Amino acid sequence: MVTAISYAPVNGIPTLNGMTDLKDTPLSDWHQSHGAKMAGFGGYRMPLWYKAGPIREHRAVIRNAGLFDTSHMSELLIEGPDAFALMQAALTKDLQHCVGKGGHLEPGRSTYGFILDERGHLIDDAILMMEARDTLLLVVNAGMGDPVHKHLDALGAEMDVAITDLTGHLCKLDLQGPGSARLLEKILKPTRKLKGPFPFFSFIGHYDHLQEGVQSTKGFSLLVSRTGYTGEFGFELFVRPDAFVPLWEQLLETGEADGLLPCGLGARDSLRTGAQLPLSHQDLGDWPARNHPWEFALPWKSREKFTKPFIGAEALLEAADTDHTLMFLGDNGRKVENGADVLVNGEIIGRVLTCATDMAMDRVDGAPLSLASPDAPTEFAPKGLSCGFVRVDRPLDTGTRLTLRDARRSIDVTIADTLRPNRTARMRWPLK
Numbered sequence: 001m002v003t004a005i006s007y008a009p010v011n012g013i014p015t016l017n018g019m020t021d022l023k024d025t026p027l028s029d030w031h032q033s034h035g036a037k038m039a040g041f042g043g044y045r046m047p048l049w050y051k052a053g054p055i056r057e058h059r060a061v062i063r064n065a066g067l068f069d070t071s072h073m074s075e076l077l078i079e080g081p082d083a084f085a086l087m088q089a090a091l092t093k094d095l096q097h098c099v100g101k102g103g104h105l106e107p108g109r110s111t112y113g114f115i116l117d118e119r120g121h122l123i124d125d126a127i128l129m130m131e132a133r134d135t136l137l138l139v140v141n142a143g144m145g146d147p148v149h150k151h152l153d154a155l156g157a158e159m160d161v162a163i164t165d166l167t168g169h170l171c172k173l174d175l176q177g178p179g180s181a182r183l184l185e186k187i188l189k190p191t192r193k194l195k196g197p198f199p200f201f202s203f204i205g206h207y208d209h210l211q212e213g214v215q216s217t218k219g220f221s222l223l224v225s226r227t228g229y230t231g232e233f234g235f236e237l238f239v240r241p242d243a244f245v246p247l248w249e250q251l252l253e254t255g256e257a258d259g260l261l262p263c264g265l266g267a268r269d270s271l272r273t274g275a276q277l278p279l280s281h282q283d284l285g286d287w288p289a290r291n292h293p294w295e296f297a298l299p300w301k302s303r304e305k306f307t308k309p310f311i312g313a314e315a316l317l318e319a320a321d322t323d324h325t326l327m328f329l330g331d332n333g334r335k336v337e338n339g340a341d342v343l344v345n346g347e348i349i350g351r352v353l354t355c356a357t358d359m360a361m362d363r364v365d366g367a368p369l370s371l372a373s374p375d376a377p378t379e380f381a382p383k384g385l386s387c388g389f390v391r392v393d394r395p396l397d398t399g400t401r402l403t404l405r406d407a408r409r410s411i412d413v414t415i416a417d418t419l420r421p422n423r424t425a426r427m428r429w430p431l432k
Helices: 027-033 054-063 081-090 146-157 180-187 241-258 265-274 313-318
Strands: 006-011 015-016 039-040 042-049 066-069 074-079 108-116 120-133 135-140 160-166 171-176 222-225 236-241 262-264 300-302 324-330 342-343 345-360 361-365 368-369 385-392 401-405 410-416
Touching: 015 180, 027 039, 027 042, 027 241, 042 265, 054 066, 054 265, 054 324, 066 180, 074 146, 074 361, 081 135, 081 146, 120 262, 135 146, 146 160, 160 401, 171 180, 180 236, 180 241, 180 361, 236 241, 265 345, 265 385, 342 385, 361 385, 385 410
Parallel strands: 066 262
Antiparallel strands: 006 015, 039 042, 066 171, 074 135, 074 160, 108 120, 120 135, 171 236, 222 236, 324 385, 324 410, 342 345, 342 401, 345 385, 361 368, 401 410
């Protein structure tokens, strides 16, 4: 049985415990030569932020576009007649009812779900991309390629399926923000496939780039996916390692006049938190994966039944209904350390999983607004709002006031049903 990797937060950014030998991405030298503040994450040396700083990087993604090195992520290729059956058993999402209004996963579409152990505890969360019924690409988190690979090998031991770890052989970068489509079109060769609808969680191209697909004007073949980890309109671009640095530099050069910025893990963390997206092994971890804001990843038919069997399903149904992960919004930008106590009326009822400051948000007459909110006043200059996730021992209604307390400070926050308003991730291309 695979055990989830343990993370410990360092300055709000999780790093793997006990890691001394950090790997480099193809862009590590570029990051350092361009003034990036570097730190360890998922076993890799990664940029926290660049000279512009995490606040400007965060706001660049809301207003225009930001570029992220995500080549530390892992990809697994699942091939063979039983590839679909294996992932239907391994992934919590029901692949027969996951596209649009409950449609079957089909070539060119992706879905998101959890990979659980028999206890219903998280091994990892992942995006599954279907190139063909017998060819699937699974994108998992940094450092998780090998554990997930072993888990799938054991589960598929009697199946007609082959699993290949593409980590290091396929690189990914994220181009995120409402200006990303205009920028991407500037560096791609014309193709009819880019002219029509390109819905959220769809993709164009091929993992090995051998089939006719998408190319940049400099000849780099790539897979273009309408996904991301910021809550904003954008793309994940998969390329071969030898094209990774040239593509990165081509995008930055092309987008410089429009304000494109390279962005580090600091902005990635604050953006994903404001977009109410979980961090694997921090917001989802070594406990039953239920009672949280990401229930859409579970195939509930009712609260007593799932639409399909999957690894960990029985344990989830039998788990005690005691732990609840909830979202919160602060009154201002002040935040506490991850792991801080959560109190109601002076009673400790849980702990903080994530607390970040979304620097595109502030309150106007008590209501949270963002730089993307159409009803924001013309002089809106947000100072930031703290937000994140708590794990507590009871359900709490939206609007409940909490105190979060660490060794340095206490802040008051409110249980919320949504965080950063007016996120653009699901907007269609071309943008209106």
